[in-house]
Amino acid sequence: QVQLVESGGGLVQAGGSLRLSCAASGRTFSSYVMGWFRQAPGKEREFVAAISWSGGSTSYADSVKGRFTISRDNAKKMVYLQMNSLKPEDTAVYLCAADLHYGSRLGGDFGSWGQGTQVTVSS
Numbered sequence: 001q002v003q004l005v006e007s008g009g010g011l012v013q014a015g016g017s018l019r020l021s022c023a024a025s026g027r028t029f030s031s032y033v034m035g036w037f038r039q040a041p042g043k044e045r046e047f048v049a050a051i052s053w054s055g056g057s058t059s060y061a062d063s064v065k066g067r068f069t070i071s072r073d074n075a076k077k078m079v080y081l082q083m084n085s086l087k088p089e090d091t092a093v094y095l096c097a098a099d100l101h102y103g104s105r106l107g108g109d110f111g112s113w114g115q116g117t118q119v120t121v122s123s
Contacts, residue, residue, distance in 0.1 A: 002026040002112045004096045009117030012086055016121070020081040022096030022114060030054070033099045034072055034079040037107055038092035038119075047105040048094070049081060057102065064090075086121045093118050 008020040022034070035050040049060045049070040058070050069082040079096060094117055097110035104110070 002029060002032055002098045004098060004112055004114035006094065006096045006114045006117040009094060009119045011120045011122065014086060014088055014121055014123050016086050017082070017084045018086065018119060020083065020094055020096075020117060020119070022079045022081075024077040024079070024098070026077075029077040030074040031100065032112075033102045034070075035097045035099060035110055036070060036079075036081045037095045037097055037110075038090075039095070039116075040092040043092075045095070045107050047107070050099075050102070050105070051079065052102045059103075059105070061105075083119070086119075088121045088123045091119060091121050 003025040005023045012018055036048040037045050038048050039045040047061050048064055051058050051070045051072050055072050067085045072079040096114040098112040099110040
């Protein structure tokens, strides 16, 4: 198991940028695929992005492709989500998650979760 703590959320105007961070604890961080999900009020949790163990492979939801970038620093046990050109529809709680296998976009496959950080984009 790995423990995850997100930070970096806040209020931003449409077109602006935010960088989310997720700090992990545990000795085997590099063994985990890391992902970002989000959940807006009244909506189901949805996949945003994922990054493989070494960072060599990434995947994105179509809704954020070209605007968001996921990255990781295994030495620091950190994963990041750089969000540019934010839109009001990006407003949600963003959650960091860890999985042992790469390729899934299903939240149920991710075994460890942070508590989330709120991102609000005003129009």
